[in-house]
Amino acid sequence: MREIDQTTFAAAHRDGAVVVDVREPFEYAGGHVPGAVLIPLRQLASRVAELPRGVPVYVVCASGNRSLSAADYLAAAGINAWSVAGGTGAWLRAGRPIVRGTRAAA
Numbered sequence: 001m002r003e004i005d006q007t008t009f010a011a012a013h014r015d016g017a018v019v020v021d022v023r024e025p026f027e028y029a030g031g032h033v034p035g036a037v038l039i040p041l042r043q044l045a046s047r048v049a050e051l052p053r054g055v056p057v058y059v060v061c062a063s064g065n066r067s068l069s070a071a072d073y074l075a076a077a078g079i080n081a082w083s084v085a086g087g088t089g090a091w092l093r094a095g096r097p098i099v100r101g102t103r104a105a106a
Helices: 006-014 025-030 041-050 065-076 087-093
Strands: 018-021 057-060 081-084
Touching (some): 006 057, 006 087, 057 065, 065 081, 081 087
16 A cells, blocks of 8 residues: 555655646646646556656545555556645645635645
8 A cells, every 4th residue: 555644645745746636627727736636546547657757746636545456556667656635635634725716736
């Protein structure tokens, strides 16, 4: 299982981490981690080439379930992917900022 906790993710995020949100577009628009790029789980296989290699890629969803599957898939594809425990919900509950809308604001 490739999973990291919220504290570790928050530190990586502050340092400019690559973040991929695997939720559906309507979920992403409702509130996402700043800078997160939307790649819905159903599109992940066809878009894996868009992701960088050689750096950690942090995968988020709503609660951490879809992101676990996505991180495992990406790791098998050679990407250093990590699921963020608790997902966007835990990020928000911790009082961290979110962005609403369809753009991945930094």
